[in-house]
Amino acid sequence: MKPHLCLLALLLTASACKKEKTELEKLPDATQTGSGAGAFLLDGQAWLPDDSKTINIGGSGGGGYLAKWRRTKTGCSLSLTFSKYSDRTGLNIYLPDVRKTGTFQFDQQASIMLGDRNPAYGLFSMNKSVSIPRLFLTGPTATGTLTITRFDTVAHIVSGTFEMTVKEETGPETHQITHGRFDYPF
Template identity: 80%
Template sequence: MKLLPLLLLLLTASACKKEKTELEKLPDASQTGSGAGAFLLDGQAWLPDESSTINFGGGGSGFLAQWRRTKTGRSLELTFSRYSDRTGLNIFLPDVRRTGTFAFNQQAQVLLDHSPAYGLYFMTKSLTVPRSFLTGPTATGTLTVTRFDTVAHIVSGTFDMTVQEQNGSETHHLTHGRFDYPF
């Protein structure tokens, strides 16, 4: 009978699980081409859909990375998409040939291959007009490519940025961003 209180105490202690923080919900920063990518959106974990067969980038899951030749160099485009709520993030770097840090601090020319680097967060769910939020002179950020392997076709890195609504003043903060994509 003396063991019963001790057993109850052990069961109670083991049943209490610590809830993950928002940052702990993000995948670990890695450099293996795992296909992981996520960020905190205004302090809340934002992870792309992994099981969706439809996404904004045309791939089979919530991420896509493309490295292609343009008039100004070798651009890198990263897409994070979440079909479940029709939100996503596009990142464009105009000329990537090695690791390094890229600034998001110039006016984006979204439809042009010769645009400066930018981040574009978008929301389209149940809206008649999609909302777009961009980096630029008043909403800045950085992206650091920590692995750029053209043989294994892997790009990895981290980012933090503020995006401001196109034609508006609403802003969002994307922090602790990380990606590890095959391209």
């Protein structure tokens, strides 16, 4: 009888040892296939776009992401959008002129009013209430980088990684966005 109890105890112990995923392990793998995956850590917590409810106007994407590459007066701009309808937050990344892989700095003042004439920037928004959304931007005191590791204008795929600090537009609050990754069709 004792061998059966030992075996049962061993099985129960083994099944109880399921390892919880770390926040970093909750993010999708960094790929370069146009999979539509993209996510990041927001203040150390996994932030993943929703799988649905994305409004897609003029770009490729769905399921919480959008990538748009288009000609402007200043070059060929790239816009990346990550949206999370469930908690009404989102991240927009704008690069004014992208023609190849490389690293782009977020260290200049951006203004929504400048449109296509903006420098590269990241903008995190929180719309948790019906009132005006809270906006957090990169700039001279809240910097970051984005590295494009694949930029394929034939297959229409853009992939890469990013990290940034975003500061509230009208206050001192900041947030850390780390381990960002994206693999979007455009």
